[in-house]
Amino acid sequence: MTPKTLTLQDLLRTDFAPGGGTQEYFVNMGPQHPATHGVLRLLLKLDGETLRQVIPVLGYIHRGIEKICEHQTYRQIVHLSDRLDYLSALANNWCVTRVVERAAGIETNERIETIRTLMAELERLQSHTLWWGVFGMDLGAFTPFLHGFRDREELTQIFEDTIGARLTMNYIQPGGLLHDLHKDFAPRVRAWLKDFGTKVDEYDRMLSGNLIAQKRLVDIGALSGDEALGLGATGPVLRASGVPWDLRRVRPYGVYDQLDFVVPVGEKGDCWDRYWVRIEEMRQSLALCETLIENIPEGKTMLVKPAAKIRLPEGTFYEELETPRGIFGVHLHSRGKDMPWRFHFRSPNLHNLWCITKIAPGARVADIVAMLAGLDLIVPDMDR
Amino acid sequence: MKAAWITTALLALHSLSAARDWTQPTLAERAAEAAGRSPWESAFWIGLGLAGTLAAMTLLGLSLVYAERKIAARFQCRLGPTRVGWRGTLQTLADTFKLISKADLVPRDADRLLFFTAPWLVVSGMLLALVNIPASPLLFVVDLNIGLLFISAVGALSVLGILLGGWASNNKWSLLGSMRAGAQIISYELSLTLSLLVIVLFTGSLSLGEIVQSQQEGWWLWRGHLPAMVAFLVFVIASTAELNRTPFDLAEGESELTAGFHTEYSGLRFALFYLAEFLNMFIAAGLAATLFLGGWMPLHIAGLQTFNRVMDFIPPLVWFGLKTGGLIFVFMWLRWTFPRLRIDQLLKLEWRFLLPLSMVNLLVAALVLLLGVYGKGGPA
Numbered sequence: 001m002t003p004k005t006l007t008l009q010d011l012l013r014t015d016f017a018p019g020g021g022t023q024e025y026f027v028n029m030g031p032q033h034p035a036t037h038g039v040l041r042l043l044l045k046l047d048g049e050t051l052r053q054v055i056p057v058l059g060y061i062h063r064g065i066e067k068i069c070e071h072q073t074y075r076q077i078v079h080l081s082d083r084l085d086y087l088s089a090l091a092n093n094w095c096v097t098r099v100v101e102r103a104a105g106i107e108t109n110e111r112i113e114t115i116r117t118l119m120a121e122l123e124r125l126q127s128h129t130l131w132w133g134v135f136g137m138d139l140g141a142f143t144p145f146l147h148g149f150r151d152r153e154e155l156t157q158i159f160e161d162t163i164g165a166r167l168t169m170n171y172i173q174p175g176g177l178l179h180d181l182h183k184d185f186a187p188r189v190r191a192w193l194k195d196f197g198t199k200v201d202e203y204d205r206m207l208s209g210n211l212i213a214q215k216r217l218v219d220i221g222a223l224s225g226d227e228a229l230g231l232g233a234t235g236p237v238l239r240a241s242g243v244p245w246d247l248r249r250v251r252p253y254g255v256y257d258q259l260d261f262v263v264p265v266g267e268k269g270d271c272w273d274r275y276w277v278r279i280e281e282m283r284q285s286l287a288l289c290e291t292l293i294e295n296i297p298e299g300k301t302m303l304v305k306p307a308a309k310i311r312l313p314e315g316t317f318y319e320e321l322e323t324p325r326g327i328f329g330v331h332l333h334s335r336g337k338d339m340p341w342r343f344h345f346r347s348p349n350l351h352n353l354w355c356i357t358k359i360a361p362g363a364r365v366a367d368i369v370a371m372l373a374g375l376d377l378i379v380p381d382m383d384r
Numbered sequence: 385m386k387a388a389w390i391t392t393a394l395l396a397l398h399s400l401s402a403a404r405d406w407t408q409p410t411l412a413e414r415a416a417e418a419a420g421r422s423p424w425e426s427a428f429w430i431g432l433g434l435a436g437t438l439a440a441m442t443l444l445g446l447s448l449v450y451a452e453r454k455i456a457a458r459f460q461c462r463l464g465p466t467r468v469g470w471r472g473t474l475q476t477l478a479d480t481f482k483l484i485s486k487a488d489l490v491p492r493d494a495d496r497l498l499f500f501t502a503p504w505l506v507v508s509g510m511l512l513a514l515v516n517i518p519a520s521p522l523l524f525v526v527d528l529n530i531g532l533l534f535i536s537a538v539g540a541l542s543v544l545g546i547l548l549g550g551w552a553s554n555n556k557w558s559l560l561g562s563m564r565a566g567a568q569i570i571s572y573e574l575s576l577t578l579s580l581l582v583i584v585l586f587t588g589s590l591s592l593g594e595i596v597q598s599q600q601e602g603w604w605l606w607r608g609h610l611p612a613m614v615a616f617l618v619f620v621i622a623s624t625a626e627l628n629r630t631p632f633d634l635a636e637g638e639s640e641l642t643a644g645f646h647t648e649y650s651g652l653r654f655a656l657f658y659l660a661e662f663l664n665m666f667i668a669a670g671l672a673a674t675l676f677l678g679g680w681m682p683l684h685i686a687g688l689q690t691f692n693r694v695m696d697f698i699p700p701l702v703w704f705g706l707k708t709g710g711l712i713f714v715f716m717w718l719r720w721t722f723p724r725l726r727i728d729q730l731l732k733l734e735w736r737f738l739l740p741l742s743m744v745n746l747l748v749a750a751l752v753l754l755l756g757v758y759g760k761g762g763p764a
Contacts (some may be wrong), residue, residue, distance in 0.1 A: 025556070033642060034638060131726065136723065139724060140724025141722035142720065143456075143631075212725055213723045215729055216725070256452070276587055364727060365560065365640055366727065
């Protein structure tokens, strides 16, 4: 028996209240809407200000990246991966790199792994500062937005020095890193980390302790651990629901197994817990970066010839890692060529998005915005 | 006619001097008085009042927008406008020209008549209210004997304009925004008026001129004891809500409703909504200054003769400007610090907290008045 496919028309069929009661209506939130941060379209079924149902509609930024990947060499695919979740570009690079390295049997050295881990953690900080700013803006406070961007800018410049790009960064490559670190990298990162330690406390003073912010977040959009697991949510969203699942801890990669850090876990899984988990993650990442920057071993940064063609053996390979938004996975099917036969990304945002269908009904319009901000969605990652 | 010019010049000088004669006739009174002698002089005074109000409106709009941008910039670790004019002072003027010269867009399915009317309705409400604000003994156009009632009445025109604008745009987000504005402004109007009534109780007058005069002995904020302080706080909170400013900017709700009731407005009509928002802020701050902070009266501290004499030398217009400016800064401060409330939290705050509080406060004020413990200066 084939399951019945629901079309948008089926979902849109409104049950008007019998006897001329209140009438429900539909509003399109997006694809152009300030709260969806991109071309995400949410179809809202509203009763006054109260939400009855939310239907995410995707496909507005579908670029066919997975199909394109089938016609790219493995090195080139890395450059496409950072167009998915542009705020975790390096983590995406790393995941593609890991699957290719494992399939091709490329071994890396300690220096490469340390720098990769450091870059990933710095990017987590970069992503979370931006999230914090945008989170404030979604709650209606514009000032955090600019404070978040101010702190992110410094870090972006540090990345620019070494990598040459500011947003869609390509740095981690199969076999090593694209270049060695810039000579100013270590001192600048040290200075930034020192400065940023006080900034996280400033974030707390500015937004976390605010009565209105707390009223808007506590007990809003609670998602239980079982529901979160059932929806495939990962990352801070899952951990806020009380599931301590962090790949950095449970299946360490890079040099995470040598590092000591706490995985912050929430209790209720409401917007406040999601907020708090991310703020705590910033503190943890900060400590991790402080350790890593002092302990970069010497060594080569590229172990294969840059022009060498990478040919993978036949088979199916899967690797995953923890990006700032959750588990990013790469599923690769190779038929022995220098291009994959099928390439699939498991993006954290697509799975986190569906949490909104669970937590939003019954909430107000303003709550949806807070929930979306708490889920921290990046649209180009859902539509690939 | 010539006499009128000379009087104006003298008055202008006089308003800057430290004259202690509080009882100057308003422009309307001058016009009425002159009507018997010379209709031209009467017309002159009326014209001066009208032109002055319009000029004040424009200047206030321009300077407040600039101030807001600069203050917001300070809060957000940036510079704000710096390029046009000295330190960007002409930026708002440039923006105004840009807005005026923009294409006149009207949504196809909009209710054209209401769509065109709405912004003018909002601005005309502001204009009517502005006429009543006593900026100094000499810069006072009309002193209605029902001044406060009049201001609350014409202030309510703005909610009509917002509702019409949201409805006429034929856009669900606009409609949501304007319905929010309606619910919000009508609710907060209650505690706003109740807090005004406290001062009306103390002074026994609705005329703003008389209210200012009654504060020669001391500002109502201090002299009215606890009820006046509570009323002042309620007034500031409720007028922030009336102004649709953060944390009560649900009607615009930029991140939720794109731009709320003025989503579909652009160009000149958008500029009018924008202007009205800033004028409304000025009126709210001016009203709070007039009612609670002594209007144009200088700060006097009982017992400090020399201090009081020095304070007297500061012109009344400066006093009014300082007080109003300080309150406007508070409004801006709130805006750039707080997140936004949710609609049900907003209404809960009003109906479950502010309204009972201001009702009890009014009763307490009446008791204080009856027992006569609030000091001198009230109605005998």
